[in-house]
Structures are given as structure tokens and as C-alpha cells.
Amino acid sequence: MARKRRGRPVHGWLILDKPTGVTSAHAVARAKRTLDAEKAGHAGTLDPGATGLLALAFGEATKTVPFIADAHKSYRFTVRWGMSTATDDAEGAPLATSDLRPDRAAIVAALPEFTGDILQVPPQISAVKVDGERAYALARAGEILELAPRPLHVGRLALTDMPDADSATFEMSCGKGGYVRSIARDLGARLGCHGHVVALRRLATGPFNLDGAVSWEDLTAPDLAERILPLESALAGVPELCCPPALAVRILNGNAMALPGAGLADGETAWASRDGVPLAVGIWRGGALHPSRVFVLGDNR
Template identity: 60%
Template sequence: MGRRNKGRDVSGWLVLDKPAGPTSTAAVNKARSALRAAKAGHAGTLDPAATGLLAIAFGEATKTIPFVTDALKCYRFTIRWGSETTTDDAEGTVTATSASRPSAAAIEAALPPFRGDILQTPPAFSAVKVAGERAYDLARGGDVPELAPRPLHVARLDLVGVPDPDRAELEMVCGKGGYVRAIARDLGRVLGCLGHVERLRRLWSGPFTLAGATTWEDLEGDPEALEARLLPLESALAGLPECRCAPGAEDALRHGQPGAVIPARPLQWGEEAWASSGGRAVAIGLYEGGHLRPTRVLSGG
């Protein structure tokens, strides 16, 4: 038996404009296959019916996934009033209906409690684990799980428009772990009209935007052209302060040892930062009085 091809050592970030239909995992697998890459992962799941930005990391860039996953994300979505569904979106079965429809003024008045630091109960059909099992697996089996509310930071939630009495379009910027479907469900209940997500699109995620994003069709094109679209792993670190390696520090940092660094701006003891040499990432770690103590060592893409 011949030796298995483990894939190419490809490193960097691909910003994909995911269409409706594929799961996030399917999108990652398609991109990895197109580049024949050995390793890939994504920074934040999009439901199959959702579209928009899916940030995919390859190779060494997968070490920077948490810095995108933990960053703020922006969603534009349409709520359909008048019914709740099992999934809190248009893919589910209708479980309750209402003839009531809210005015734009009523929607605006209901939004403030959904802003800031809130508690949100995830949808039954979600990836939240219950006793070691995914909630959506339990829900599909008919055992609807009771999920506990979770803290969520909503930096912004705005009414964008009311195209007709049955629909409202909103935009939300939130932190890690937010469910737009839960916002639609809960807002519908507060307004007394019920509601679910009809359309959902992610506009940006951390440092990544849809400007110049790769399309699904691009994944089926020339692999070299696709690889040319990759962004360096350093692009995921835009939210962290950068420090330049002092002479002789790079080797120590690459071996996981503390090294002397020169921060681009004053840093506090224990503040997370990344060290660079020639503009390429060397390590991510904690700043300790002129030195960086590595928590992740990077090859620089």
C-alpha cells in the first residue's frame, strides 16, 4: 500500500462568502480539497441556510483561530413575524402562530433590553452540548433539551428597515456565542407577534470583511489563483498589540522561551500581544516588562 498523501503545507486565511446550503464544515472541506491543504478550520459556524463571511484558516494560521472566534461579528438578518418554528428559522416546522404585527416604533422600543451584556437562551437546534451531546442531535431525535441562558455581549442591535408588515430587517454586532435565531425568537415573544429568522448574512468577523471575498465558484477554479487569495496569518492578529523582537530574541521565542521585545505602544504587565520579526509573526504570548512569554509559537505563515 502506498503512503497516504497528507496534503500540502498551506498556511493563511481564506475569506469565503458562503452561499446558502452548505454547512460550515462542508465549506471548509471543499476549500481544503481545492488547495490540497493538510490542515484547515473555520472561525465561527454559519448555519447551512445562512450566507456571508466564513473565515477559513489553513496550516499554521489555525493557531490564530481563537482570536477571530472571540472577536465581534456583524450580522444582517430578516425576521418573519407571525410564527415560531422548531429551529427558530425558516428551515423548521411551525409550532405557533400569531395574527399580530408590530409597528416600526414598537420594534424600536423593544430593542434596548437586547443590547449590552444580556443573557440569551440558545435555540434547541444549536451546537451547545448537553450531557456530552449536541443539542441539535437531541432535538432531531425528539428530545428537546432545556438549555440554560448564557451571557452575550451585544455591541449593537439596530432596526434597518420594515419592508412590509410581515418582516423587519435588523443588524447586530455581537461577541462570541451569539445566536441571531434566539434574538428573533425572543423579540417576537416580547412584541407578542412571534417570529423567526427568514434570512441571515454575516457581514464581517473580527478583522475580516466581505470586500474581495472568495466565492463558492472560486473554490472550483484554479488552485494557484485560489492560493493567491490567502491572507497571511498575521491578519488575524489585528486586534492584538504587536511587539518587535529585540536582537537575539527571535530564536528564544521560537523555542517557546521568553524573549525581549519592543512594543509598538505601551503595554500593561500580562497583556496579550504578538511578537514579530520582519513583519512576520514569531509568537503570541503575555507581555512581562520588556519580555514576551510565549503561549503560542508561530512559523510566520
């Protein structure tokens, strides 16, 4: 007999402004407990020492997590010059030091090398898998890892402030799999002064930003459910196809359906709705939508 799920059906997204010192998993658990939700997750881990946007998904919205996890993200971060560390942030043991401090002109001149399509070596403490194991687990066990460089698209990297000679603040937008700590490490190496991250804040992820984000304290508020965004918030920019009511059952059963495609090309992602309620998301091919994820919401149950 299948085990009955605990909690109630809650569907949608909650945007948290995560404080420092909190893990992403702890944030999910706190919100899930307040909402008494059956199912919850998040779209993209934010390190405990980092702050800012953490997108929490509930119920059927968890099926749209890949759209947020794969989306471009924006960050603001501060690099401290003069030292590299084992973790590329302030938590790690020092590896090398330097008395050299770069001036504004040198920093700005180096930034084009870190924008566009680049190759980036992840930090030792990262979620990258090595022979089936997470890099952070191996590194914390004392292994020195040779991680392969990975392709990354950096849309923007700009120097925004120099509080003092020892530090500089940047803003960056990048694609999936980008590590701010690696940017700080490699930029410090390029400038010949070493560097590591001392502050990191995520500003945006895909269609979500910090406008209207809930605080850590809000996660225990009795009106938290009123702050939840609809499931389709994660599908902003993805074409919507309106499904006639008579065809909704076929879509919900996972059958490919010919729908008005509005000029969609084969291989393009789209989602189907009925009277504004999301039914499924899938791939447009051969004049039909082929569902890959079906949503069970409201009167679709």
C-alpha cells in the same frame, strides 16, 4: 512512526462569501482540496441556510482561530412575524402562531431590551453542550432541552427595513456566542406576535469583512492561493513586538523573552515578529512575552 501529512504547507486566511445550502465543513474541504493544503479549519460555524462571511484558516493560521472565533460579529437578518418554530428559523416545525403584527414604533421601542449586556437562551438546535452532548444532536433525537441563559454583549441592534407587514430586517453586532435566531424568537415573544428568522447573512467577523471575499465558484479557481491573506491578518489590533534575530530561536522554542513592550500591561496579549514574519503569540507578563502559540513559517522551519 508518525504518519506523513498529505498536502503542502499553506499558511493564511481565506475569506469566503458562503452561499446558502452549504455547510461550513464542506466549504473548508472544498478550499483545502483546491489548495492541496495540509491543514485547514474555520473560525465560527455559519448555518447551512445562512450566507456571508466564513473565515477559513490554513496551516499555522489555525493557531490564530480563537482570535476570530472570539471576536465581535455583524449580521443582517430578516424576521418573519406571526409564527415561532422549533428551530427558530424557517426549517423548524411551527410551535405557535399569531395574527398580531407589530408596527415600526413598537419594534423600535423594544430593541433597547436586546442591546448591551443581556442574557440569551440558545436555540434548541445549537452547538451548546449538554452533559457532554451537542444540543442539536439531543434535540434532533426528540429531547426537549432546558438550556440555561448565557451572557451576551450586543453592541448594536437596528431595524433597517420593513418589506411588508409580516417581516422586518435588522442589523446586529454582538460578541462571542450570540445567536441571531434567539434574538428573533425573543423579540417576537416580547412583541406578542412570535417570530423566526427567514434570512441571515454574516457581514463581518473581527477584522474581516466581505470586501474582496471569494465566491463559492472561486474556491475551485487555479489562482485561489493568490487570494490568501497573511496569518497576521487575524491579529489586527493586537500589539506587535519586533524580535531581534538573535532571540528568535528562543521565542520559537517557547521561551519567555524580554522584548520592548511599548507600555504593555501584564496580562495583555501580544505577538512577536522577526523581519515581518510572525514568530509567536502570547501573554505579556513581568516585562516579557510568554508564548502560548509558536508559528512555524517560511525560513523559521
